[in-house]
Amino acid sequence: MNHPSDGNRKLFDLQGQVAVITGASRGIGRAIALRFAEHGARVVVSSRKLDACEQVVNTIRAAGGEAIATTCHIGHKEALQQLVEQTMTTWGRIDTLVCNAAVNPYFGPSRDMPDEAYDRVMNSNVRSNFWLCNMVAPVMKTQGGGCIIIISSIGGFQGSDRLGVYCISKAADMQLARNLAVEWGDSNVRANCIAPGLIKTDFAKALWDNPSILEKSVAHTPLGRIGEPDEIAGAAVFLASAAGSYTTGQTLTIDGGRTCGMSRSD
Ligand SMILES: NC(=O)c1ccc[n+]([C@@H]2O[C@H](COP(=O)([O-])OP(=O)(O)OC[C@H]3O[C@@H](n4cnc5c(N)ncnc54)[C@H](OP(=O)(O)O)[C@@H]3O)[C@@H](O)[C@H]2O)c1
DSSP, X not given: OOOTTSTTOOTTOOTTOEEEESSOSSHHHHHHHHHHHHTTXXXXXXXXXXXXXXXXXXXXXXXXXXXXXEEOOTTOHHHHHHHHHHHHHHHSOXXXXXXXXXXXOOOSOGGGOOHHHHHHHHIIXXXXXXXXXXXXXXXXXXXXXXXXXXXXXXXXXXXXXXXXXXXXXXXXXXXXXHHHHHHHGGGTEEEEEEEEOSBSSGGGHHHXXXXXXXXXXXXXXXXXXXXXXXXXXXXXXXXHSGGGTTOOSOEEEESTTTTSSSOTTO
16 A cells, blocks of 8 residues: 555556545645646545535546545644544545645734634644544554645744744644654654745735845745745645655655755845
8 A cells, every 4th residue: 555566556647546625626735636636636625615525626626636625623623533433424535635624813922812813723733633633543553554734834834923822733743644653654644734934825924925024035945936836735645645655754844945054145
């Protein structure tokens, strides 16, 4: 399963796989859903809004792929259970899980953050991923293996005076992937994070839509621009396919070089 020696699989082929993706109606999750389907996976497209997920499914089907849409608010444990059950009822397996949905309801110094906002960030970005991974990993074990991908952030490598608790949650996701890798490795279940830099999606609009923040970000990025959702989707295809079969417990940073050094003008 997902091993280069299994039936001479092509390295980036996802034929026969079933992939579940949270927050797949827009942005990075949508790009992963479209690219997974393009590489042969059957995709479960989920978010809080069914009509938005159905649009992604229609795009996948129009291109000849297979997908279903379902609602899943990641904050609710029973909704996560329902997501797993619906996938099993429809396709009977889960090969790849992408924990992509996350929230950030607060922008400012963390010392002023209300408890309610703290709880929302940590519950959605860490505890929900923890729940969902622990629901899916046993299914993967019975199938002989599987792949868990958690979308973290380069914020998880750095302190921040505006996004502090969000960054704490994204650092916790990296540790969650490492821990899952250790606990499930003997069942051939791999777990990794992808840590994107600034990507042009609705989630980060407040950053890339603000000329002074955008200018600063680009100036500190060796490639001199922000990223596109597809530039994250490619790494997800790598991790889910035979190409990623010896990769586990890692965080792949995809940030145009933002975290590798000083600004371009230094
Ligand atoms: N964009 C960036 O610069 C950037 C950088 C680093 C990391 N990331 C990470 O990348 C991931 C995806 O972000 P994005 O930029 O693609 O965001 P986005 O374009 O705003 O999309 C977010 C997706 O999550 C869904 N969603 C939001 N809250 C949800 C909830 N409680 N339950 C289920 N689904 C929910 C949204 O759909 P509905 O509204 O229909 O629910 C949507 O499909 C996040 O984990 C984020 O932290 C983003």
